[in-house]
Amino acid sequence: MSSAVARSPRPQQLNFRATDRQADLLRRAAAATDQTVTDFVLTSAMIEAEKVLADRRHFVVERIRWDELIELLDAPLPSTTRLRALKARRDPFTDDGA
Numbered sequence: 001m002s003s004a005v006a007r008s009p010r011p012q013q014l015n016f017r018a019t020d021r022q023a024d025l026l027r028r029a030a031a032a033t034d035q036t037v038t039d040f041v042l043t044s045a046m047i048e049a050e051k052v053l054a055d056r057r058h059f060v061v062e063r064i065r066w067d068e069l070i071e072l073l074d075a076p077l078p079s080t081t082r083l084r085a086l087k088a089r090r091d092p093f094t095d096d097g098a
Helices: 020-032 037-057 063-074 081-088
Strands: none
Touching: 020 037
């Protein structure tokens, strides 16, 4: 009995180089999971990519830390006297003479 799986078209081609040891390891792991090397590499890379990107989109904070964060965000801004002085200075990147 064949375990053929319908595959969606893959219009993008990615190329990379591997050492003999890396290629052998990937081939063995793909065979052990009954996948092609391409499927194994893509699945593994997608899982890792999702982890990397999730780490930049979501973070876990303990409840007490969350409450502290909300307090900081809701607190009034400190004095902006220095920022006002900086903004009042002439812009060195324009020629308007102001």
